Amino acid sequence: MWALLLFISVVSAAAIGYVIWPLVRPPSVQHPAAGEELAELMTRKDAALQAVRELAFDHSVGKIEDADFERFNRLLRQRAMGLMRQIDQYEPGTLQLEEALEEEIAAFRRVGEAYSDEGRGRLREE
Amino acid sequence: MIFDFGYLVLVLALLLSAYGSVAGFLGGRLGPGGSLEQRGSLRALSPAYGGNATYLFAGLTSSSFHAVYAVTALVGAAAVILWYGLLNDQFQIAYIWNSSERSLPTFYKFAAIWGGQAGSLLFWTLLLGLFSTATALTYRHTQRALMPYVNATLLAALLFFLVLLVFSANPFEQVGVVPPDGRGLNPLLQNYWMVIHPVMLYLGWVGLTVPFAFAVAALLSKQLDRRWVRTVRRWTLIPWMFLSAGIIMGSQWAYMELGWGGYWAWDPVENASFLPWLTATAFLHSVIIQEQRGILKVWNVTLIWLTFTLVILGTFTTRSGILSSVHSFAQSPVGPYFLVFLSITTIGFLLLLFQRLPFLQGENEIDSISSREGAFLANNWLFAGITFVILWGTFFPMFSEILTGTRISVAAPWFNRVAGPLFLLLFVLMGVGPLLGWRRTGAAALRRQFIWPLLAGLVSAPFFLFTSRNPFPVAGLSVCVFVAATIVQEFVRGASARRRSRGEPVHAALWGLLRRNGRRYGGYVVHFGIVLIGVAIIGNEFYQSTTHVTLAAGQSVDLAGYTLTYTDLESRRSSNHTEIRASLVVADASTGRALGTIAPRRNIYDKAPDQPTSEVGLRMTPAEDVYVILNGWQGDGSSATFTVYINPLTMWMWVGGLLVVIGTVVSVWPHPQPARSARAVPAGLSDRAGPRQVLA
Known part of the structure; x- marks a missing residue:
């Protein structure tokens, strides 16, 4: 009985000590709220670039007609540019936005690699 | 101690x-x-x-x-x-x-x-x-x-x-x-599927707590942006995969162990696992729309809550004893605890959701019904409808007892009749969705996309009419062909695109599709698995043959092109049970050619002699299963009573289940990410865990 009490006391002390230790010695951390906003902007930008890629792929396999593709592609690119402009306010970049957008899309495309020549050509023309 | x-x-x-x-x-x-x-x-x-x-x-x-x-x-x-x-x-x-x-x-x-x-x-x-x-x-x-x-x-x-x-x-x-x-x-649990099947189900059910936790966190913190949605998708897919595998393994266990010729009886415990699967599947589709278009935010949060609630509700119903089930092995007075927990989470979550509605406004609108998001939205309505139907059927015995004092159970035919047509519509949408592009698919594109799959479905229909005059299996199988054709078309077009642009051989192009765009093509593999499961269900439901027969040693019975001859009965002793095993020779009825031997068994456990379990005798082929249950026997083995089933296409249920798991793994597997061009992700902001020490 005493051994049980002793054993559970030791385990309890160790577990409780481990759990409350960060309150005694809080980790030194800075967490600007702006970081969360930047992370969200980056996620939205990635989503916009992904949407450009999906649109191009759908167009290349004949799911989107040319007129719709032109319209939606322009819209999505404008959205991506807007987001990149906002991100630029947090971390001023060295590239022009147009170039930066093309580079980001190219990076997505390099890993996508699933596009036909048709879709690829059209993106470059714009 | x-x-x-x-x-x-x-x-x-x-x-x-x-x-x-x-x-x-x-x-x-x-x-x-x-x-x-x-x-x-x-x-x-x-x-x-x-x-x-x-x-x-x-x-x-x-x-x-x-x-x-x-x-x-x-x-x-x-x-x-x-x-x-x-x-x-x-x-x-x-x-x-x-x-x-x-x-x-x-x-x-x-x-x-x-x-x-x-x-x-x-x-x-x-x-x-x-x-x-x-x-x-x-x-x-x-x-x-x-x-x-x-x-x-x-x-x-x-x-x-x-x-x-x-x-x-x-x-x-x-x-x-x-x-x-x-x-x-419990003797029914002494089966190898019962060793792995509950683990899979638990991994699925328990894992669905994680997306719920993220949804609560997003609502509490008002961080209802796209980051949590991206995070939560993968944490839903993984438990969804376990739940799918658990449901399929449970069906396999019921098929092999319960010995009634089928694998799904719309039992409350089966429904308890299926209901969260339905809402989680709906969520996995609608979350893509939120990621792509920034809409359906309230619906997605609601689906996550509903999925978690259905997990707890299912656990409550089967453990509290309010609904009886052949699968209920664990009952005790935990019901009130579950009820309190369910009430607290439901009221708390709905109040929180109501408070946060202003933060959940959609960023866009659906441009056109003839778009992928339109198809996904329709599939969500269907999933919601099917969930409601099954929920109603599952709890009807309880409602009827409360309202009339008589417990009226709803049997499998009711579920099949009501949910069956909804599932057929869902299958149609499973074929339509991938053919549509995001935002809007015009008339010419619709024609281009639909012509081959529709043709395949329509051409196959007369062939299926030769097998049955019942319109339901004919329509069902034709829809399965249509969906399979859409998937094949997607792979062919995707692989052709890769071959044109990279000059790859076919196998490399197909591998490239799965590797580079696993999310989309893994999803298609899952769809193909579901199609195979649909085919197996139709085969088992509409084309099954059965007979109940007593045979003396050396006597035969003919069924659906097979001749089964009873040869002998033997008794074997294992560590904790006695096994009674009958042997039957299966032969082709038209040619007399022997196809093999099958051995249905009964296990009589020392600790539960009045609860013998059935181990079916099975000859499984891609076309059909010969499935025999040993019902009874003379003590000396001179005669035995059997129920024989010929179950067409059932094997595809297990193959389909395997494809669902493989497709989900492909979909979840991390794919190459583009390098950030001009801006690195600041410390602690990436969704992928990095080496930097921020907290903890």
Whole structure:
């Protein structure tokens, strides 16, 4: 009985000590709220670039007609540019936005690699 | 003594989960954008930190991480102690006395931890702890606004299960005297599928707590952007895969063990696993729309809550005994606890959702019905409709008893009649969706996309008419051909695109599609698996042949092109049961060519002689299964009674299930990400865990 009490006391002390230790010695951390906003902007930008890629792929396999593709592609690119402009306010970049957008899309495309020549050509023309 | 220690460890885990939940919640309130940080009201409470709420936030949040790890370790220790007791026949523990016996094979002694109420709750808690730890470790450096609340929610769920274990279903409860032997594991559970099937189901059910925790965290922190949605998709897909595998394995167990010729009977326990699967599947589709278009935010959060609620509701119904089931192996007075937990989570979540509605406005609108998002939306309505129908059918016995005093059960034909057409429509949409592009698909594109798949479906219909005059299987199989054709077309067009642009051989192009765009093409593999399951269901439901026959040794019976000849009966002794095995030779009825031997069995367990289990005799081929149940026999084996089924296409159910798992793995598998061109992700902001130390 005493051994049980002793054993559970030791385990309890160790577990409780481990759990409350960060309150005694809080980790030194800075967490600007702006970081969360930047992370969200980056996620939205990635989503916009992904949407450009999906649109191009759908167009290349004949799911989107040319007129719709032109319209939606322009819209999505404008959205991506807007987001990149906002991100630029947090971390001023060295590239022009147009170039930066093309580079980001190219990076997505390099890993996508699933596009036909048709879709690829059209993106470059714009 | 060790079992007293096990119980005290659970008490300690309970206290730490309660503390950790509060710490996580307070940490969230003090965190980035948290309401207490904005008000500065914690400054007065934190003199030890120089009035700096940031340090208090870091301390509380980090403490909640530590609580997750500690609670998991303690629950793990308790589970190890129970396993030790099971493997060493410690029958002074009531749970072990009820669920095991000396002669039980070690394999089943290990699995007995989920064979009864208290043990399965402990196992559930252990899995929840492991999922919580995996989540905490993955995002300990990221998702800083969400993680304190995620920890708080997961620890609150752990707290609930620990309350059950400590106050209602203590797995370490001891009996007054030490019995010489246990009462044995339920004979129906002594089957290899029962060793793995509950684990899969539990992994699915328990894993769905993680997306719920993220949804609660997003609502509490008002961080209802796209980041949490991206995070939560993968954490839904993984439990969804386990749940799918668990459901399929459960069907396999029912097919092989229950011996009634089928694999799904719309039993309350089966429905309890299927309902969250339906809502989780709906969520996996609608979350893509939110990611792509920033819409359906309220619907997605609601689906996550509904999925979690259905998990708890299903567990409540099957463990409380309010609905009876052939699968219910664990019943005890835990029902009221589940009901209270269900009420608290439902009311709390809906109030929170209502408060946060202004933050959940859609960013866009659907441009056109003839778009992928339009098809996804329609599929969500159908999923919701099917969920409602099955929920209604499952609970109808309870409603009827409350309203009329008579318990009226709804049988499988009702479910088939009502849900069947809805599933057919869902299959149609499964074919239509992938053919549509995002935003809008014009008339010319629609023609281009639909012509071949539609042609395939229509051309196949007359062929199926030769097999049946019933319109339902003909329509069902034609729709399956249509959906399969859409998937094949998608692969052909995608591979052709790769071949044109890269000059790859066919196999490399197909591999490239799966590797580089696994999310889309993994989804198609899952769809193909579902099509195969649909084909198997139609085959079993509409083309099954059966007969019930008593045969003397040497006598035969003909059924659906097969001749089965009963040859002999033998008795074998195993460690804890006697096996009665009949042998039948299967031959082609038209040519007389022998195809093989099958051996249906009955196992009579020493501890449950009045509950013999059936082990079916099976000859499985891609075309059909010859499925024989041994019903009875003369003592000397001179004659035996059998039920024989010919089940067409059933094998494709298991192949389809395997494809569902493979497709999900392809979809979840990390794919190459583009390198950031001009801007690196700042410390602690990536959704993927990085090496930087931020918290914990």
